[in-house]
Amino acid sequence: MIKRTHFKSSPLPYLLVAPQILITVAFFIWPASQAVYQSMLLEDPFGLKSEFIWFENYVLLFSDEIYFSTFLRTVVFSSLVAFLSLSIALLLAATADHVVRGTRTYRTLLIWPYAVAPVVAGTIWMFIFDPTLGIVSYFLHGIGYEWNHRLNGNQAMALIVLAATWKQISYNFLFFLAGMQAIPKSLIEAAAIDGAGPARRFWTIIFPLISPTTFFLMVMNIVYAFFETLGIVHAVTKGGPAKATEILVYKVFNDGFIGLDLGGSAAQSVILMLIVITLTVIQFRYIERKVEY
Amino acid sequence: MARVLIENITKSYGETEVLHGINTDISDGEFIVIVGPSGCGKSTLLRMIAGLEDISSGTISIDGRVVNTLEPKDRDIAMVFQNYALYPHMTVFKNMAYGLKLRKFSKKNIKIRVHQAAKLLQLEELLERKPRQLSGGQRQRVAMGRCIVREPKVFLFDEPLSNLDAKLRVQMRLELRKLHKRLKVTSIYVTHDQVEAMTLGDRLVVINDGYAEQIGPPLELYEKPASIFVAGFLGSPAMNFISAQISADGKTAQLSEDVKVPVANPLSKQGITEKKVTFGIRPEHFSLSDKEKTGLPLRVDHAEFHGASTMIYGRLPGNDELITVRLPHIHHISPETVLMLTALPEHIHIFDQKTGKRI
Numbered sequence: 212m213i214k215r216t217h218f219k220s221s222p223l224p225y226l227l228v229a230p231q232i233l234i235t236v237a238f239f240i241w242p243a244s245q246a247v248y249q250s251m252l253l254e255d256p257f258g259l260k261s262e263f264i265w266f267e268n269y270v271l272l273f274s275d276e277i278y279f280s281t282f283l284r285t286v287v288f289s290s291l292v293a294f295l296s297l298s299i300a301l302l303l304a305a306t307a308d309h310v311v312r313g314t315r316t317y318r319t320l321l322i323w324p325y326a327v328a329p330v331v332a333g334t335i336w337m338f339i340f341d342p343t344l345g346i347v348s349y350f351l352h353g354i355g356y357e358w359n360h361r362l363n364g365n366q367a368m369a370l371i372v373l374a375a376t377w378k379q380i381s382y383n384f385l386f387f388l389a390g391m392q393a394i395p396k397s398l399i400e401a402a403a404i405d406g407a408g409p410a411r412r413f414w415t416i417i418f419p420l421i422s423p424t425t426f427f428l429m430v431m432n433i434v435y436a437f438f439e440t441l442g443i444v445h446a447v448t449k450g451g452p453a454k455a456t457e458i459l460v461y462k463v464f465n466d467g468f469i470g471l472d473l474g475g476s477a478a479q480s481v482i483l484m485l486i487v488i489t490l491t492v493i494q495f496r497y498i499e500r501k502v503e504y
Numbered sequence: 505m506a507r508v509l510i511e512n513i514t515k516s517y518g519e520t521e522v523l524h525g526i527n528t529d530i531s532d533g534e535f536i537v538i539v540g541p542s543g544c545g546k547s548t549l550l551r552m553i554a555g556l557e558d559i560s561s562g563t564i565s566i567d568g569r570v571v572n573t574l575e576p577k578d579r580d581i582a583m584v585f586q587n588y589a590l591y592p593h594m595t596v597f598k599n600m601a602y603g604l605k606l607r608k609f610s611k612k613n614i615k616i617r618v619h620q621a622a623k624l625l626q627l628e629e630l631l632e633r634k635p636r637q638l639s640g641g642q643r644q645r646v647a648m649g650r651c652i653v654r655e656p657k658v659f660l661f662d663e664p665l666s667n668l669d670a671k672l673r674v675q676m677r678l679e680l681r682k683l684h685k686r687l688k689v690t691s692i693y694v695t696h697d698q699v700e701a702m703t704l705g706d707r708l709v710v711i712n713d714g715y716a717e718q719i720g721p722p723l724e725l726y727e728k729p730a731s732i733f734v735a736g737f738l739g740s741p742a743m744n745f746i747s748a749q750i751s752a753d754g755k756t757a758q759l760s761e762d763v764k765v766p767v768a769n770p771l772s773k774q775g776i777t778e779k780k781v782t783f784g785i786r787p788e789h790f791s792l793s794d795k796e797k798t799g800l801p802l803r804v805d806h807a808e809f810h811g812a813s814t815m816i817y818g819r820l821p822g823n824d825e826l827i828t829v830r831l832p833h834i835h836h837i838s839p840e841t842v843l844m845l846t847a848l849p850e851h852i853h854i855f856d857q858k859t860g861k862r863i
Contacts, residue, residue: 402591404554405602405650407577
């Protein structure tokens with residue numbers, strides 16, 4: 212006879228998952244559905260009433276040339292940040308793998324920037340590169356290069372790329388280092404005996420073996436550059452000069468909270484959400500292809 | 505193919521010295537086995553020959569060339585690792601071709617060499633597979649193949665069979681031996697398994713605590729172990745050790761309060777008198793005494809039947825050490841029986857209890 216207790220439903224499992232569900236509903240499902248709903252509203256100029264207009268906000272958005280150029284700018288920005296932070300982190304991790312003395316200090320120092328809030332990171336870099344106060348712009352002036360990211364759009368872009376990259380290197384570094392340390396030492400030794408020098412070993416053995424990590428980080432970095440850089444942009448350039456550093460997520464903020472076009476801003480954020488969802492799906496699909504050691 | 509000369513090699517990590525001056529002369533084409541318990545420094549020695557560890561002092565030369573400061577790739581050696589260290593993202597073919605490619609062999613040449621090695625190791629069917637699709641024995645063979653294709657001067661093996669199951673290990677052992685007969689490449693093989701050591705090696709180097717205890721052909725080490733350690737390490741089941749006090753005239757040995765046995769002549773001739781010694785007798789060298797009153801009285805604890813032989817475990821009076829006796833054929837012996845054991849003088853090893861060295 213099967214015991215009854217096997218079938219008795221208990222509230223405990225539901226209670227245990229409830230906090231997680233509550234958090235997801237309160238901080239994701241509800242705001243996300245609000246965004247979808249608001250993206251179909253048109254606010255009157257005084258904010259007194261709104262009108263349901265279906266997909267008109269989206270139509271407007273896609274016929275807007277500024278939105279298209281913002282999109283392109285974001286792609287450029289994200290690729291630069293992802294590429295730079297990945298390659299610098301890879302270089303640092305490869306070096307850290309060899310460091311014998313002071314390993315802990317070296318690693319700890321490399322991890323610190325990750326703990327810095329985006330706005331603070333942006334402010335630090337803004338001060339360093341400030342056209343009138345900054346130490347770097349002073350040195351650049353000394354060698355005859357005029358730095359003023361408040362006037363020069365390319366310089367402004369370079370600065371936010373620099374700040375965003377600097378902050379992300381720590382994260383990438385940690386994952387790369389862990390990936391490299393998971394490779395059995397004997398593989399590297401076998402390659403050394405087979406006749407491969409350090410550079411050759413890196414490109415033919417280590418790099419292919421950490422490719423799952425690289426792929427994971429690539430997706431994470433793109434997501435980071437798309438979304439989490441709002442604070443940096445806001446602190447350093449506020450999207451300027453002349454929208455030269457306005458990326459998608461900053462445009463959402465600017466149009467919605469400064470321009471008070473809530474419907475248009477909501478439509479933009481829904482599009483961003485779709486991009487994230489796509490990236491996440493790609494991530495989950497391909498991250499499964501793990502390399503066996 | 506080459507002669508490997510190891511002279512006064514030491515290895516220290518900071519203050520601690522783990523190898524204390526190892527000397528060996530390995531001749532061309534010889535199969536030498538470095539054997540010892542875990543942590544004795546045998547793998548360190550091999551890795552120093554390979555160039556994966558720095559040499560603290562002493563010299564290693566391969567084929568007349570001192571290789572102390574050479575990179576592993578310039579030493580013309582190949583190594584089989586314990587975990588095989590196959591490149592997981594490459595096919596078997598690419599694994600084997602990697603070293604050749606780096607040495608700038610032509611595509612055609614690489615193909616010929618890899619296929620030759622694959623044929624020798626029966627890997628032809630598996631060339632396009634990835635290591636994870638292979639069984640343990642196959643991986644082991646690929647690791648061998650990767651070494652063979654390069655035709656190095658010296659093969660180094662770091663416990664290559666320890667990850668295989670018992671049956672496969674015996675089979676691979678035979679194959680290794682056959683392969684060596686065929687290729688005649690100088691081979692240095694590290695293991696902690698004394699059976700592997702005895703069956704594979706032309707000569708053994710027994711290492712204990714960073715010292716080379718004895719170097720010689722397996723049979724010599726088995727018949728004339730230089731120290732208690734070597735005697736106990738080689739042979740299975742292990743040798744029995746019985747401590748004893750040699751009398752003042754050197755004619756008798758007091759094993760315990762009640763047991764006194766006569767000692768063969770040579771001992772007193774060597775001037776060994778009034779000394780604490782350890783007798784070593786292998787289990788298979790005991791036989792039952794014809795006469796009922798002479799020999800060592802062994803009180804039987806229990807007996808095991810191994811088919812071809814019977815193992816008897818028991819104790820001597822006044823001694824708590826368990827003594828193992830291996831008698832051929834099947835004997836039905838019940839516990840608590842007292843057996844009288846004898847052994848031929850040439851089968852009794854005598855060691856100085858203080859130094860552990862053979863007398």
